[in-house]
Amino acid sequence: EDKVVQSPLSLVVHEGDTVTLNCSYEVTNFRSLLWYKQEKKAPTFLFMLTSSGIEKKSGRLSSILDKKELFSILNITATQTGDSAIYLCAAKNQGAQKLVFGQGTRLTINP
Amino acid sequence: DGGITQSPKYLFRKEGQNVTLSCEQNLNHDAMYWYRQDPGQGLRLIYYSQIVNDFQKGDIAEGYSVSREKKESFPLTVTSAQKNPTAFYLCASSTQGANEKLFFGSGTQLSVL
Numbered sequence A: 001e002d003k004v005v006q007s008p009l010s011l012v013v014h015e016g017d018t019v020t021l022n023c024s025y026e027v028t029n030f031r032s033l034l035w036y037k038q039e040k041k042a043p044t045f046l047f048m049l050t051s052s053g054i055e056k057k058s059g060r061l062s063s064i065l066d067k068k069e070l071f072s073i074l075n076i077t078a079t080q081t082g083d084s085a086i087y088l089c090a091a092k093n094q095g096a097q098k099l100v101f102g103q104g105t106r107l108t109i110n111p
Numbered sequence B: 001d002g003g004i005t006q007s008p009k010y011l012f013r014k015e016g017q018n019v020t021l022s023c024e025q026n027l028n029h030d031a032m033y034w035y036r037q038d039p040g041q042g043l044r045l046i047y048y049s050q051i052v053n054d055f056q057k058g059d060i061a062e063g064y065s066v067s068r069e070k071k072e073s074f075p076l077t078v079t080s081a082q083k084n085p086t087a088f089y090l091c092a093s094s095t096q097g098a099n100e101k102l103f104f105g106s107g108t109q110l111s112v113l
Helices: none
Strands: A003-007 A010-014 A019-026 A030-038 A044-049 A056-058 A061-066 A071-076 A085-093 A105-110 B004-007 B010-013 B019-025 B031-037 B043-049 B064-066 B076-078 B087-094 B108-112
Touching: A003 A085, A010 A019, A019 A030, A019 A085, A019 A105, A030 A071, A044 A056, A044 A061, A044 A071, A071 A085, B004 B087, B010 B019, B019 B031, B019 B087, B019 B108, B043 B064
Parallel strands: A010 A105, B010 B108
Antiparallel strands: A003 A019, A019 A071, A030 A044, A030 A085, A056 A061, A061 A071, A085 A105, B004 B019, B019 B076, B031 B043, B031 B087, B064 B076, B087 B108
16 A cells, blocks of 8 residues: 655744655655645645656755655755645655645744 | 635534535646545545546545536535544645646535534
């Protein structure tokens, strides 16, 4: 059975800190790994990763995939209170028409 | 504005009652999905539909039903057979060719009275 596990489940840091969120996966015929940010209600797309070792970057956020060790990390530098959210990781296999989501990491940034 | 609209935002269900959650999209997406979100459990797939008049069960379909009579609409009915319906329900859509990149609605919080 395909599985995605995120850690930590909850994280509280101070504004300005750098955080690393982890996502490990066990997916047959892996195709892609995705990160979403859920601030209030609707998750919004952050990154899609398909190749190992290639960093994707968007402002203070970056993510990388390791297909040998079956994990991905999401880094956020110089955190701001607006980064407070649930961060969801999801994986897809080649044949399936659906994503498998992890439990999410609830990130809280204190001023 | 293109997007996905879910209604209502909040819904209360009485014992033994069926309730229907609405999901409408104007993104011209072929695929639509229903997820359930419980605290600490991430998103779990209830049903999905790749094309009109066709849908498949997800991982937790028991106690739920759907229809896909129009491309734009994918309503979810929570039946009385669903014994633990209290959760946050998210609808999503995607294009067929890139169905990893989901676009989500703002969700419906369902609670039992």
